[in-house]
Each structure stands twice: as C-alpha cells, then as structure tokens.
Amino acid sequence: MADIQLQNLSKRWGTFVGVQTMNLHIADGEFLVLLGPSGCGKTTTMRMIAGLEDTTEGDILIGGARVNDLEPKDRDIAMVFQSYGLYPTMTVYENIRFPLKVRGIPQAEHHERVMRASATVELDDFLQRKPAALSGGQRQRVALARAIVRKPKVFLMDEPLSNLDAKLRVSTRAQIKNLHHELKTTTIYVTHDQIEAMTLADRVVVMNKGAVQQVGTPLDIYDRPANTFVAGFIGSPAMNLIEGRMTGGVFEADRVRIPGFGGIADGPVTLGFRAEDARIADTGEIAAPVYSMELLGDASMATVQAGGALVAIKAAKDFMAQIGQPIAAHVPADICHLFDAATGQRIERP
Amino acid sequence: MKHRSFFWFFLPTATAMLLFIAFPIVSVLIQSVYAPHEQVIIEVENCGPFGCTATTTVDQEATRALREAQPMGRFVGLDIYFNRAHLAVSEIGALWTAAPDLGTFFSRLLGLPFYGALSFTLTYTFLVTPFSLMLGFVIALSVNALPRILRGPTIFFSLLPMIVTPLVGGLILFWMIDSRGVLGAFFQYLSGDPDLSVKASTPMMWVMLIVYGIWSSAPFAFVVYYAGLQTVPQDTLESAMIDGATRWQRIRYVMLPHLLPLTTFMALIKIMDNFRVFEPIISFQASAHAQSLSYFIYSDLGGETRLLSSAAATSVLTIIGIVILLSPVLVRTWRSFGKA
Amino acid sequence: MSTTVADRRPASLRLALGAFLVFWLILAAFPFLWTLWGSFKVEGDFFSRADWMNAVSGTLTEAETGAPFTGDGYYGAWVQEEFWRAGLNTVIVTVSVVVISLTFGTLGGYALSRSPYRYAFWLLIIALVFRAMPPITLVSGYLLPFFEWNLWGHLPTTIIVLVAINQPFTLWMLTSFFRNIPKDLDESAMVDGCSRFQAFRHVIIPVMWPGVITTGLFSFLLAYNDFAVTSMLLSRENLTMVPKIESFLGTTQTRGNVMFAVASVVSVTAPLFILVMFFQRQIVSGLTAGAVKG
Numbered sequence: 001m002a003d004i005q006l007q008n009l010s011k012r013w014g015t016f017v018g019v020q021t022m023n024l025h026i027a028d029g030e031f032l033v034l035l036g037p038s039g040c041g042k043t044t045t046m047r048m049i050a051g052l053e054d055t056t057e058g059d060i061l062i063g064g065a066r067v068n069d070l071e072p073k074d075r076d077i078a079m080v081f082q083s084y085g086l087y088p089t090m091t092v093y094e095n096i097r098f099p100l101k102v103r104g105i106p107q108a109e110h111h112e113r114v115m116r117a118s119a120t121v122e123l124d125d126f127l128q129r130k131p132a133a134l135s136g137g138q139r140q141r142v143a144l145a146r147a148i149v150r151k152p153k154v155f156l157m158d159e160p161l162s163n164l165d166a167k168l169r170v171s172t173r174a175q176i177k178n179l180h181h182e183l184k185t186t187t188i189y190v191t192h193d194q195i196e197a198m199t200l201a202d203r204v205v206v207m208n209k210g211a212v213q214q215v216g217t218p219l220d221i222y223d224r225p226a227n228t229f230v231a232g233f234i235g236s237p238a239m240n241l242i243e244g245r246m247t248g249g250v251f252e253a254d255r256v257r258i259p260g261f262g263g264i265a266d267g268p269v270t271l272g273f274r275a276e277d278a279r280i281a282d283t284g285e286i287a288a289p290v291y292s293m294e295l296l297g298d299a300s301m302a303t304v305q306a307g308g309a310l311v312a313i314k315a316a317k318d319f320m321a322q323i324g325q326p327i328a329a330h331v332p333a334d335i336c337h338l339f340d341a342a343t344g345q346r347i348e349r350p
Numbered sequence: 351m352k353h354r355s356f357f358w359f360f361l362p363t364a365t366a367m368l369l370f371i372a373f374p375i376v377s378v379l380i381q382s383v384y385a386p387h388e389q390v391i392i393e394v395e396n397c398g399p400f401g402c403t404a405t406t407t408v409d410q411e412a413t414r415a416l417r418e419a420q421p422m423g424r425f426v427g428l429d430i431y432f433n434r435a436h437l438a439v440s441e442i443g444a445l446w447t448a449a450p451d452l453g454t455f456f457s458r459l460l461g462l463p464f465y466g467a468l469s470f471t472l473t474y475t476f477l478v479t480p481f482s483l484m485l486g487f488v489i490a491l492s493v494n495a496l497p498r499i500l501r502g503p504t505i506f507f508s509l510l511p512m513i514v515t516p517l518v519g520g521l522i523l524f525w526m527i528d529s530r531g532v533l534g535a536f537f538q539y540l541s542g543d544p545d546l547s548v549k550a551s552t553p554m555m556w557v558m559l560i561v562y563g564i565w566s567s568a569p570f571a572f573v574v575y576y577a578g579l580q581t582v583p584q585d586t587l588e589s590a591m592i593d594g595a596t597r598w599q600r601i602r603y604v605m606l607p608h609l610l611p612l613t614t615f616m617a618l619i620k621i622m623d624n625f626r627v628f629e630p631i632i633s634f635q636a637s638a639h640a641q642s643l644s645y646f647i648y649s650d651l652g653g654e655t656r657l658l659s660s661a662a663a664t665s666v667l668t669i670i671g672i673v674i675l676l677s678p679v680l681v682r683t684w685r686s687f688g689k690a
Numbered sequence: 691m692s693t694t695v696a697d698r699r700p701a702s703l704r705l706a707l708g709a710f711l712v713f714w715l716i717l718a719a720f721p722f723l724w725t726l727w728g729s730f731k732v733e734g735d736f737f738s739r740a741d742w743m744n745a746v747s748g749t750l751t752e753a754e755t756g757a758p759f760t761g762d763g764y765y766g767a768w769v770q771e772e773f774w775r776a777g778l779n780t781v782i783v784t785v786s787v788v789v790i791s792l793t794f795g796t797l798g799g800y801a802l803s804r805s806p807y808r809y810a811f812w813l814l815i816i817a818l819v820f821r822a823m824p825p826i827t828l829v830s831g832y833l834l835p836f837f838e839w840n841l842w843g844h845l846p847t848t849i850i851v852l853v854a855i856n857q858p859f860t861l862w863m864l865t866s867f868f869r870n871i872p873k874d875l876d877e878s879a880m881v882d883g884c885s886r887f888q889a890f891r892h893v894i895i896p897v898m899w900p901g902v903i904t905t906g907l908f909s910f911l912l913a914y915n916d917f918a919v920t921s922m923l924l925s926r927e928n929l930t931m932v933p934k935i936e937s938f939l940g941t942t943q944t945r946g947n948v949m950f951a952v953a954s955v956v957s958v959t960a961p962l963f964i965l966v967m968f969f970q971r972q973i974v975s976g977l978t979a980g981a982v983k984g
C-alpha cells in the first residue's frame with residue numbers, strides 16, 4: 001500500500017495536449033475517481049501511472065519513490081482494462097494465476113491464492129472455462145480477480161463497468177466498493193459515469209480537455225462546483241446556467257429577476273441553480289411559458305425558455321401544464337451559484 | 351513500446367534488410383562506376399637465329415596481380431551508363447541527326463538494347479496491370495453471383511495461375527502455343543496457315559507475354575475484389591435500394607467507391623511486380639523479340655562472362671525507374687504525414 | 691448473399707456471368723490439366739506434328755513404350771538427371787527461409803505494431819520501397835562481394851538472401867496482423883509482471899498463429915517459386931527445383947529432354963496444388979489482409 005503523487009504531470013503528442021500539468025496527491029488507501037467527458041485524458045493519466053505511456057513532463061511518485069523510469073512490472077500495480085485484457089488461450093484459473101507465475105511467487109501458494117481471489121468475486125464455478133465462454137459480467141470479475149490475486153500497492157481501473165448492462169453494473173459496482181473496503185488498497189478508477197463516481201469515490205477529480213477542473217468529495221463537487229464546466233457536467237439534469245447581469249445585488253436576464261445578492265460586484269455573471277432546488281409557484285423570480293413537460297415517475301420536469309437558455313425546474317408529479325402556458329418558479333438567491341462570466345470560475349458569496 | 355525494446359525486437363529484421371537489401375543497392379552503385387581491368391599486355395622480343403621479332407602477349411601474372419590488388423576494377427565514372435548498351439548517349443545523338451523524321455528516330459531508338467528493354471517493360475507493366483485488374487473484377491462479380499457451394503472450387507481453380515512460379519506457368523503456356531502444341535495447332539487452324547509460329551513473330555510474342563501476364567495476375571485482383579465485395583456495407587446498399595437506385599447506380603455509387611482503395615493498393619503492388627518481369631521471357635524463349643530490364647540484367651549476369659558492371663548500371667537505372675514509378679505514392683505519404 | 695426481390699439478378703445477366711466464368715475456369719485450369727496429362731506421354735505425342743489428338747490418345751506413346759501412358763519423363767528427370775537432389779535442396783531452402791523469416795518477421799512486426807513513434811511509420815515506408823526492388827537488381831549487387839568472400843554457391847547464402855528479400859512483405863503482413871491483436875493483452879501482461887519480451891512470449895505467441903501461418907504460406911511461396919536469386923546464387927549441384935528446370939531447357943537439346951522438363955514442371959506444381967487445396971482460406975485472407983486494411 002502506498003500513496004501516489006503526480007507532480008506537474010503532462011502528456012503531449014506533437015502539439016496535441018493529452019494531459020496538462022496535473023498535480024495530485026492520492027492518499028494511502030483512498031478511492032479516487034477520475035471523471036470527465038470522452039477524450040479528456042483520463043485513460044492517458046492512468047496509463048502514465050501504470051507506466052504504459054511515457055510522460056512528457058513531470059514526475060510520478062508511488063509510496064514516495066519516483067517511478068517515471070520503472071517498467072510497468074516494477075511499479076507493483078494491478079490494472080483492470082476497459083476490455084478486460086484477458087488471455088484468450090488460458091483458462092480462467094490460469095488467467096488469475098498468471099501474475100503469480102510471472103512474478104516468481106512460490107508455486108505452493110498459487111492454488112490457495114487463486115481460490116481465495118476467485119471466491120471473493122464468486123467465480124468458483126467457472127475456473128476451467130476459457131474467457132470466450134464467459135458472459136461480460138463474468139469476464140469482468142476474472143479481470144478483478146486477476147488484479148486482487150496478489151497484493152499490489154495500487155489498483156488502476158479503466159471504465160471497468162462500461163461494457164456491462166445497467167443491472168449488472170449496479171451489482172458489480174457494489175462489489176467493487178465492498179472489495180475496496182476489505183482490501184483498503186489505493187485505487188484509481190476512471191469513468192465518465194457520474195453516478196459511478198458519486199457512489200464509489202472518496203474523492204473525485206473532474207477533468208476536461210486534459211486539465212483538472214476540480215478535486216473534491218462527491219458532495220463538494222455536487223454542492224460547490226468550482227466552475228461552469230463542473231456545474232454543467234455533474235448532476236442529472238445538469239445545473240441550469242443563465243447568463244445575465246448583476247446590478248446592485250439583483251441578477252437580471254430575459255424573464256429572470258433574482259434579488260438578494262448583496263456584496264456582489266456589478267457586471268455580467270453566470271447564474272446557476274439545480275432543478276430540484278427550485279419550485280413552481282404562482283409568482284416567482286422566473287416567469288416564462290412552458291417549453292416542454294416530462295414525467296419522470298416520482299416527479300415531473302418543466303422546462304422553460306428564460307435568459308436565452310433552457311431552464312429545467314422540478315415539479316410535483318401531478319403538476320400539469322400545456323406547452324406555451326406561462327408558469328412561474330421560485331428561485332431564491334440562496335440556492336443559486338454565481339460564476340464569473342468571462343472565466344467561468346465560481347464567485348464565492350460573502 | 352520503449353525505444354530500447356523496439357531496438358532489440360527490430361534488430362534481426364533490420365540487420366537482414368540492411369545487409370542484403372540496402373547494402374547491395376550501394377554495391378550496385380559502386381560497381382556501376384567501375385569496369386573490369388583490361389589484360390596487361392607486354393611486348394616480348396623473341397630473338398632467334400633469324401633476328402628478333404617483337405610479339406605482344408598477355409602477362410597472366412601481372413593481370414592476376416592487378417585484379418587481386420583492385421578487385422573492383424578501374425574507376426570509369428559514368429562511362430558505363432552512357433555506353434551503347436545503356437543510355438547510349440552518343441548513339442542517340444547520331445540517330446537524332448541522321449533520322450529523317452520522328453517515327454524513324456523512335457523505331458531506331460527502340461532498336462538500342464536498353465531502350466528496347468525499357469519500352470517492353472513499360473508496355474508490359476501498363477497493359478497487364480489495368481487489364482488484369484479488370485479481368486479480376488469481372489471474375490469476382492461472376493463468382494459473387496454463384497451459389498455458395500460452387501464458390502470454393504471456383505476459387506481453387508482460379509488461384510492456380512497466380513500460385514505457380516512465373517517460370518513454370520510460362521513454360522506450361524509456351525508448350526501449348528508451340529507450333530506443335532495444342533494451342534499452336536489451334537491457331538494454325540484458325541489462321542489457315544500451317545506454318546504459323548508464334549515464336550517467330552515479334553508482335554505475337556509481345557501479345558503472348560502480355561496475355562500470360564494478365565492470366566497470371568488476374569487471380570490476385572479477383573481474390574481481393576471478391577473479398578472487397580463481401581465487405582460492401584450492406585446497409586448502405588439497402589438504403590440505396592430504398593432511395594430507388596438501379597442496379598447500375600448501386601454499383602456506381604456504392605460498390606465502386608468502396609472498392610477504389612483496393613484498386614489503388616493492387617495497382618501499386620502489380621506495378622511493382624510487373625516492372626520486374628523476366629521469367630516469362632525465359633520460358634517463352636522470347637529474348638530475341640522482347641527483353642525486359644530485369645532480363646537484361648539477368649542475361650548480363652548469367653553466362654560465362656558475367657558482365658557485372660554492365661548489370662550494375664542497368665540495375666541502378668531500374669531502381670531509378672522504380673523510384674519514379676513509386677514517387678506519387680511516396681510524395682502523397684510524405685504530404686499527408688506532414689499534415690498529420 | 692440474400693435473395694431479396696431487389697437483389698435478384700436478371701436472368702440474362704446471370705447467364706452472361708455464368709458463361710464468362712466457365713470461360714475463365716477453362717482458361718485457368720485447362721493448361722495445368724493438359725500438361726499433367728501430357729507429362730505421361732512421349733515427346734512425339736506431347737508435341738505432335740501430325741495431329742494434336744495424338745496427345746490425347748497417345749498413339750506414339752503406345753508405339754514407343756507399349757502402353758498409352760509412360761513414366762519415362764519422370765524417371766529421366768528424377769533419377770537420370772537427379773532432380774531429387776534439387777527437390778532436397780528446395781526442401782532445405784524453403785523450410786529454413788520460412789522459419790527464419792517468420793522469426794525475424796514476428797519480432798519486427800510486433801515491434802512496429804506496438805510502437806507509437808513516427809519512426810515505426812517510416813520504417814514501414816522504407817520496407818515498402820525495399821519491397822519494390824526487383825530481386826535481380828539486388829542479385830547483381832551480391833555477386834561481386836559473394837565471389838570475393840567465397841560465399842557464392844552455398845545454400846545458406848541463398849537462404850539468408852531470400853529471408854532478407856522476404857522481410858519487407860513479412861513485416862507488412864505481420865504488422866497489420868498484430869495491430870488487430872488488442873494492445874490490452876500485452877499491456878495487462880506487463881502490468882501483471884512481464885517484461886516486454888515475456889509478454890510477447892506468454893500472451894502474444896499463443897494467439898498469433900493464424901496470422902503467422904498465413905504469412906508463412908506466402909514466405910513459402912516466395913522461397914519455393916524464386917528463380918532470380920536461386921538461379922544466380924547457387925552452384926550447379928546446389929540448384930533448387932525451379933532453376934533446375936531451366937537448366938533442362940537450355941543446355942541439353944537431345945530428344946526426350948523436354949519431357950524431363952515437362953515432368954519436372956508437373957512435379958513442381960503438384961505440391962502447390964495440394965497447398966492451395968488445404969490452405970485456400972488462409973491464402974485468400976492473406977491476399978486481402980493488406981488490401982482491405984489499406
């Protein structure tokens with residue numbers, strides 16, 4: 001077990017930037033999730049930590065020791081690949097045993113350790129099959145078992161659940177969470193699914209275009225997004241973002257007027273709030289005709305056009321309105337987030 | 351992959367290619383500017399009872415010593431390139447002033463060995479390549495229309511002309527078109543001329559060699575086109591059908607664009623292969639009527655006298671020819687890679 | 691192919707395609723069958739002045755040998771002219787060339803397929819240029835140094851030369867083949883504790899056989915069918931089969947000798963028939979592998 005430090009880590013291909021000066025300290029035993037849209041550099045970061053990709057700049061330290069020049073095999077990590085990377089010619093048993101074999105761990109221990117790992121992920125019935133004869137979820141578990149069969153310092157998992165169906169994803173997610181609780185191994189987990197990130201992570205790193213946008217606990221990220229990118233990326237639906245002007249503590253945009261922002265300088269700002277924090281009322285800070293209505297099951301979602309954007313407001317499930325019918329929403333200042341209009345950075349309220 | 355492991359993995363193949371492809375290219379370049387030593391001649395005075403006579407003889411000893419001291423021969427610069435057997439510069443100059451019109455000039459030019467070989471090689475390359483591609487395409491279309499069980503055997507027989515050595519394939523055809531062979535007899539019957547012999551006529555020989563080339567190249571085109579036809583995107587074809595495209599329009603707008611990259615690839619490969627043609631000329635014993643650049647080198651190298659320098663010069667010219675042929679591809683790669 | 695209404699070809703088109711195909715098949719197969727048949731005749735029948743039907747009926751063969759078929763051509767070639775020696779040389783050359791080519795080629799092709807750097811691309815382009823060199827031009831580069839260093843005439847020299855000439859093609863095929871093996875496989879192995887070479891040995895070698903077999907077939911064909919290199923670099927007693935056939939043609943004009951050539955042509959072609967029969971699918975996929983992927 002060990003902590004991981006990334007110091008000014010960068011990766012470039014020619015002029016294309018894959019990862020931009022990343023600084024991160026991952027504590028021993030922490031479960032860290034890298035979250036971001038496709039192509040933002042999550043896999044690249046992870047592969048640099050694994051040693052499968054050379055770094056362009058910066059250092060990687062595992063347990064305090066610089067590992068930049070070590071081969072993957074000498075970094076004492078285990079990795080679960082998105083496509084699992086199972087060895088097609090070996091049985092499940094041999095697949096799980098492979099790391100022990102090539103690392104020269106005494107033969108006598110192999111059987112017991114393989115059996116323990118396979119029992120942890122409930123694979124005992126499939127040990128003599130080849131990977132081709134397994135379902136996606138079973139393959140996934142073989143990959144997990146192969147990672148835990150020896151005790152590495154670090155687990156790296158690259159979208160391990162993305163090839164599974166929705167139901168299996170939920171149960172395997174729980175299994176991974178439980179496994180981490182049991183083993184307490186430092187884990188870096190890559191995903192672009194925010195539910196996965198929220199449920200698994202001790203801390204989440206939100207990335208975009210190779211740059212870290214925010215590092216924090218899931219709650220932090222949800223409640224206090226550091227910029228408009230994070231605000232617009234996290235949550236379902238994402239935070240409503242309205243561009244407007246602040247004048248004397250009052251936010252104004254087309255069909256929007258929210259007072260109560262004392263101490264905020266005048267000028268253009270972006271205002272954000274979550275659909276579930278607002279509520280439908282007879283009169284309110286936003287008054288606009290309905291653009292669409294969706295029934296979600298436990299609630300319904302009204303969308304209106306205001307401030308030049310589509311704004312979602314959560315309503316009771318029996319709330320009904322025709323498209324085009326004017327409605328109003330109560331959006332008090334204290335549920336709102338403010339962002340700098342130019343930089344998109346969060347503006348702290350006094 | 352790290353540079354170091356790449357180096358070790360790539361070392362064996364790189365060594366082989368360096369020693370036996372790159373190095374020989376350098377070697378022909380050097381050989382082509384050296385000519386073999388002439389024999390050392392000495393004058394010996396033989397004095398007998400009837401006075402002295404001077405005779406010249408070859409000093410075997412000195413010749414051998416010279417050859418051993420400088421095995422490359424003597425440096426002659428570009429002389430070999432310009433001599434009659436190669437670029438024949440002075441001969442061309444003479445022809446140019448002597449020839450009454452352009453037509454005679456060219457027909458005499460082709461009488462020069464190098465230009466004759468060059469013209470046959472180019473004719474062969476640029477007739478065989480397109481025709482074999484077309485023939486292959488039609489075979490692929492026909493096989494594609496065949497019920498599945500018949501396709502396997504058809505492909506088997508279709509592969510045969512390609513898979514045999516050019517020398518052997520050439521011989522098999524040659525024996526048939528011999529004036530005493532089955533096809534030769536057939537041609538005689540067709541033309542009504544019992545003395546007709548393909549071997550005796552230059553145009554017929556060229557035609558036979560080109561027919562052989564198409565026969566032996568078509569299977570490659572067929573197989574590649576056939577595989578290409580299997581991967582034509584079915585949903586595009588189907589949406590074209592729904593859009594109301596006729597059979598011909600579907601071929602024109604869906605199939606051909608899909609097959610175009612294959613055609614480019616095959617044309618490239620076939621141009622390379624056809625440019626090196628020479629075994630059929632041996633099989634057909636056609637060297638009196640048609641020589642290719644490769645055959646030219648081959649005949650220089652073979653035989654008792656092994657004209658190494660002459661062969662080297664022709665080789666260099668052939669390599670330059672290949673590079674010119676390939677240059678469009680190379681330039682395109684260079685450009686697209688510069689952009690990327 | 692499906693047979694939906696829209697897909698059905700008009701009868702006239704099908705007829706035309708069918709007729710064309712029959713024509714092509716005759717063109718492709720008849721010369722081989724004819725030569726096979728004729729190789730069991732005497733020269734007077736195979737090359738019949740009087741009537742080509744003699745080759746079918748074997749009139750002269752019957753008159754000369756007492757039976758409609760004769761193995762004289764084969765006996766003459768294999769025993770009298772010692773074609774078996776050439777056969778043995780061919781076996782040695784082809785087996786060695788295939789084994790060495792594939793060893794070098796898999797290592798190099800694997801490296802090329804896994805290298806993200808630009809030089810890998812340029813190495814492939816250089817290989818393409820090398821592939822375009824007519825072998826005979828290279829041969830004219832070999833002769834002088836080989837004479838100087840007494841390397842000329844021996845089988846090992848020819849083997850290594852054929853291996854080298856074969857490398858560009860082998861590299862191209864195997865690189866495109868290895869690119870289709872997911873990188874995840876060797877990368878997981880390296881994370882699991884293998885060095886690059888161990889990853890290659892433990893997880894890539896077990897899955898590479900289909901591509902290697904296909905490539906091996908083409909290496910075999912190249913070595914087996916080569917004429918330019920073998921005819922120029924081998925001494926008389928070391929000749930392989932193909933250049934040996936040529937020597938039947940050139941030197942001896944005596945009657946009957948051409949039948950030795952016919953018999954040996956059939957002998958050389960027969961193994962290829964069997965090869966195509968067993969490996970048709972691999973040959974087809976190998977021919978297309980490079981093309982379909984560009």
Ligand SMILES: Nc1ncnc2c1ncn2[C@@H]1O[C@H](COP(=O)(O)OP(=O)(O)OP(=O)(O)O)[C@@H](O)[C@H]1O
Pocket residue numbers: 013016017018036037038039040041042043044045192806
């Ligand atoms: N070898 C390479 N050469 C050039 N660019 C690359 C290379 N590998 C990755 N990239 C680019 O780097 C960027 C980041 O890629 P990366 O695989 O890290 O994304 P990701 O965040 O894992 O995305 P996803 O969620 O789709 O897996 C992408 O835009 C990708 O195109």
Ligand SMILES: [Mg+2]
Pocket residue numbers: 042043044158
């Ligand atoms: Mg990724």
